[in-house]
Amino acid sequence: MSEPKPGRFWGSEAAAGLGLISPTAIYAILLLAAPLAFVIIASVLTDGYLQIIPKFQLCNYFGECASYKAGADGTLVETQKYLGAWSDPVLFSVMMRSLFVSILVTVATVALAYPMAYFISFNVAPARKGIWLFLITIPFWTSYVIRVFMWNAILGFSGVINSLLIGLNLIDKPLDMTFSIQAMVITLAHSFAPFAILPIYVALEKIDRSFLEAGQDLGENRFTTFLRVTLPLSMPGVVAAVLIVFIPTIGDYVTPKLVGGAKFPMIANVIEILMLKGDNKPLGSAIAVSAMVIVGLISVLFLFLNRRYLRGPK
Amino acid sequence: MRISGLKLYAIVFLIFLYAPIVLLPMFAFNNSTVVSFPLKGFTTQWFQNVWNDADLWQAVRNSLLVACTSSVLATSFAIFAARASTRYNFPGKGGLMGLIMLPMVLPDMIMAMALLVVLLGLGVQLSLVTVIMGHILICTPFAVAILSSAFQSLDKSLEEAAYDLGEGPISTFYLVILPLVTPGIISSLLISFTISLDEFVVSNFLGSKDKLLSVYIFGQLRFPKSVPTIMALGAVLVALSIVLLALAEYFRRRGIAKTGAKDTGGFL
Amino acid sequence: MTSETSNVAKPDMIEFKDVHKYYGDYHALRGITATIRAGEFFSLLGPSGCGKTTLLRTIAGFEGISSGVVLIDGKDAAKIPANQRPTNMVFQSYAIFPHLTVEENVGFGLRKDPRSKDDKAKAVAEALAMVGLAGYGKRAAHALSGGQRQRVALARALILKPKVLLLDEPLSALDKKMREQMQVELIRLQRQVGITFILVTHDQEEALVMSDRIAVMFEGQIAQLDDPETLYRRPKSRTVANFIGTMNFLPAKILSESGGKVDVESQGFGRLTLDAEAQVTGEPTATGASIGFRPETLTLLFDGQTAPDRESMATVDEVVYYGDMTYYDVRIDGTEQPMRLSMRNVFGRPVLDIGTRTRVGWSPGALVLFR
Known part of the structure; x- marks a missing residue:
């Protein structure tokens, strides 16, 4: 904040806000936005030996691609052929498996979380809600790797x-x-449970209790009141819970390694192999971008299907 | 209170949530090299192993260094972002805040790989510094969430009142704003510290030979004979986390009580 | 900083000269020109969004102006930053610092005061005593009730001996009883310290009770600036008349104007001659002229009573009983719209039923003609 000019006390609000956020924003742009943009660009370039050749192509996604190596005279020599992310049956099945696991985890987590959130919001005395929320968040913050491993035990x-x-x-x-896939689903559902409970809880807390009384006053029983009043009003929380579980799950790395016993690699594990040992950064990037696109499209579709619950005053 | 179906469900759910961390101390004191039932007997041998493991202590030191640095820097970045977003309207606010908060949902593997490829491309040597760079990205959204609620509960007229009573922008900041958001800052530091300590993917891929605790643990889990020692270590970490979290929660609540605002619940 | 004593010559304290304020495209203040005198209790009255708070905040310095001039005690306000102006504010939310005690709040503005610690403590104690909070100094700010916060805010502002005290809807958060009590206390306090008080309110009754003069604002403009009685008796427009209390309107036609007299023909009241100076107001409108009168200028006449001036026949349309008062809507013979009439419920006076035929008394002197 600079010394305010007399008469124009708050100065230009836009300038002050942008100035204030700039250190954080610049950091995020340089270390987050720029690398993500780089991955997107790399996914349409050509794979070379320990480098990326700036030649545009789409075969990292569809069709057949080739890797190159600089020859003695500087010309590019083809070293091997490979299939794009959506054309290679193995890579495609990994993506579909990741998607399948993510959806299973999301459904299981949100379905299990809803009654818990409902219980805390409606059945716990206001003074004790804080301690319940605290109890739910504790496991989330404790030693992720060991927690995942414990499911083997x-x-x-x-x-x-x-x-x-x-x-x-x-x-x-x-x-x-x-x-097994089941073990992975259980482990991931456990990891993301607090993430699902909290947004649903917040949405339930916002519901004016007189709506429920109005529902019963208008002839609904407790269950139909729940279906026709509580559930629709809590949908913004459910939508938030679904997205906050679904999006990170598809890229989970630790669970497939520790609980899946490396038999069921997911997107993150394949990206690791391609980016590091396999030295095919364009293909690895294409899979990362594909994962983000799948997740993005499904999220947008999900938001669209639930748009009627998300309208109205924020 | 009568046990309703819902309450029974809640209790079962809590058992599910706590199962892994309740089992930790059981295996940590179990006199067997295999992590399985039935339990064999009591021993403190695994804790002695933890105590005597030089590699582990080096990893602890690395982790503490990274967690302290990351939490301080992430909280500093978050103060700017939270203050800007709660106090001002400016063009591009939604997009910039969205980008800053993105690591909360973005799969950390994608983030780690993107950053890794760029850093390697630029010829940057992997070290604890590159790990810290990644941890700051991961911790900042959580810090912003905590600090936003702290700044949100600050009534703008409190600042105006300070100006009205003769103070300037700097004295207003340290006389009025800072005292009121200090609990939020402490809570943000503690949460960021906990997240950084626990983080694995970024620590693994952006790290060098200087291993962090989570990476060390992940590596040791491959060797069955190390597992009981890791159980003992895990039990200690759980206890520490609970203490840190309880402290964070205490400060967060004190901040809310101080400004007289209503408690809106947890950290997230 | 000495405060002026009242009744002597009252110089200008605040002067607005053609003040405009834009928020982007929104024109919040549209050419405000007005003068607030030293030592007066001045109110800015208007509905929400009329610009009254914006105008107050331009005096405090929290809001810049787009064009025009604001003078505070003869000096251009644009050259004085908010924290150096001889004004202090009582905020709508009171803005009591929640992390400080009552006395730390009251003494907040004394940080740079060169006086000794003991003198400052004495000043704080005096300020607290002045607002009736003696002995509350050590309390935590967030443990206070609404009324007590209000008093702390007053003490905190007045301890700096400002030339102008700005009050931004200070009573709106209080319940009715507390509000009425604080109104009286504020009037007493203003007489005691003798400085200019500028009150922003949307409550017309509050403005009438407390103010020496009132500026009624609509849509960024001052519609009328007058003392409470003139404002009530002879509002300059139908909008002002409707905002302050209740006013009945009857369609009327101006027949002739000459020699300071106006002849009008109105529904219900027939032909009247009014004083052009005292009884005619407003600008001509498309809807035509009308006769306006307040509910209390119309009286029900009971058996045996005779009107001091004129009387008409009417039918009771609606009865609203308020305890001390009864409001009637009566339809005067020859009119289409019911007129609001108020009667004090003195002992022995009956409350009429709907449909009763009754005589109503009125006086041409109490009527106002809106052109």
């Missing part, structure tokens, strides 16, 4: 669940639950 052959079930004589042989 829970779901494993001699893990908690199998020990419990055998101890109760419900099963004879331990169930095989680790290194």
Whole structure:
């Protein structure tokens, strides 16, 4: 803030705001926006040996591509052929698997989170809501890698669940639950639970309780009031929860490694291989961009389908 | 209070949430090299291993250095952004704030790889500095969220009142604004510190041979014989996190109480 | 800084000369020209969005102006930053610093005061005593009630002995009882310190009760600037008349004007001769002239009572009982619209039922003709 000019106390608001945000904004532009833009550009360029050749092509997405290496006389020599992200059956299946896992995780997380958020908002005394929210956030902040790994100890052959079930004589042989899609879904749903609960809780808290009384006053029972009043009014929270779970999940790296037992690589694991060991940055970039586009399109579609719940006063 | 179906559900849900971290101390004190049931007996051997592991201590030192630096810098960046967004209207505000908050949802792998490719392209050597650069990006959105609510509860007329009573912009900032947002700043520092300490993907890919704690843990989990030691380490980390979070929550609430505003709930 | 004593010559304290203010395309102040005298209790009255708060904030220095001049005590305000103006403000939200105690709040503006610590503490105690909060100094600010916050805000502003005290809707957050009590206290306080008080309010009753003069504002302009009685008795336009209290209107036709007299023919009241100087106001409008009168100038006549001046027959259309008063809507024979009439409920006077035929008394001297 500079010394205000007499008479024009607040100066130019736009200038003051832009000036104030500029350190943070410049940092984000240089270290976030620019690298992301670079990835987008790299995804339509040509792969060279330990470098990117600035030659435009779309085959990193569709069709067949070739990698090159500079020859002795400086000309480019083709080293190997590969298929684009959407043409290669393996890469395509990884993307679809990631999408499938993300959707499963999102549905499971949000469906499990809603009753919890509802409970805290409607059934917990106001003075104790804070402590409940605190209880829910604690696991989220504690040692992510170890927390993910622990699910092996829970779901494993001699893990908690199998020990419990055998101890109760419900099963004879331990169930095989680790290194599976289900195990990944459970682990991810656990990781993102607080992210889903909080926005739904905030949306539920905003609902004027007299709307619910009005619903019952107009002849609905508690369940139909929930369906016709509470649920639609809490949809902005549900939408936020869906997006905040769905988008990061598709790029998760740790869970497929630790819980999927590397049998079910997801987008992040493939990007790692292509970008580092595989040295094909254009293809890796194309997959990263494809992931962002898939996520973006589905998010926009989801927002569009729920637009009627998101209108009105903010 | 009678146990309704919903309350029962909530309790089961809490068990689900806490299962991994409740099991940590059980295995940490379990006298067995295998992390499985039934438990074998009590030992503090794994904690001794933690204590005696020189690599681990180096990783702890690296992590502390990175977490302290990142939390201070992220909170500083967030003060500018939160103040600008709560106080002023300016062109491009939505886009810039969206970009600053983007790492909250952007898969961290994509962010880490994008940054990595650019840094390598520019010939930057990976080091703790590059890790800090990434951690700042990740911590800033959370810090902005906390500080925005702190600045939001500041009534603009409080500043005007200070001017009206003869103070200038600088004295107004330290006499009125700073005392009122200090709890928010402390809470933001603690949360950023916790996030940085816990962060794995960026630490792994932007890091060098100087490993951070999360990267060290991830590496050790490949070796079954190291796992019990990691359990002991995890138990210690959980305890520390809870203390840090309780502190952060305490300061956040004190800030709200001080300005007389209404508590709107958690950190996010 | 000595404060002027009232009743002596009252020089100008604030002067607005053709003040305009734009927010982007929005024209918030549209040529304000007015003078506020030293030592008067002045009110800016108008509906929300009329520019009254903006005008007040141009005096405080929180709002710049696009063109024109604001003079404070003869000096161009544009050259004085907000924190050096001889004005202090009581904010609508009171803006009590929540992290400070009551006495730290009141003493906030004394930081650069060269007086000793003890003298300052004494000044704070005196200021608190003046607003009736003696002994509250050590309390935490956020533990105060609305009325107490208001008093702290007053003490905090007055301790700096400003030439002008600016009050931005200071009573709007209080309940009715508390508001009425604070109105009286503010009047007393203003007489005691003798400085200029400028009050922004949307409550016409509050403005009438408290002010020496009132500027009624609509859409960024001052519609009328007068003392409360003139404003009430002879509003300059129908808009002002409708904003301040209730005014009945009857269509009328001007027959002739000569020698300071105006002959009019009005529905219900018939042919009248009014005094051009005292009883004619307003600018000609498309809807034509009308006769205006306040509810209390029309009286119900009960059995045996005779009108002091004129009387007409009317039918009761609606009755609204207020305890001390009863409001009637009556239809005077020969008129189309019901007229509002107010009667004090003195002991023994009946409240009439809807549909009752009654006589109403009125006086041509109490009527106003809007051209």
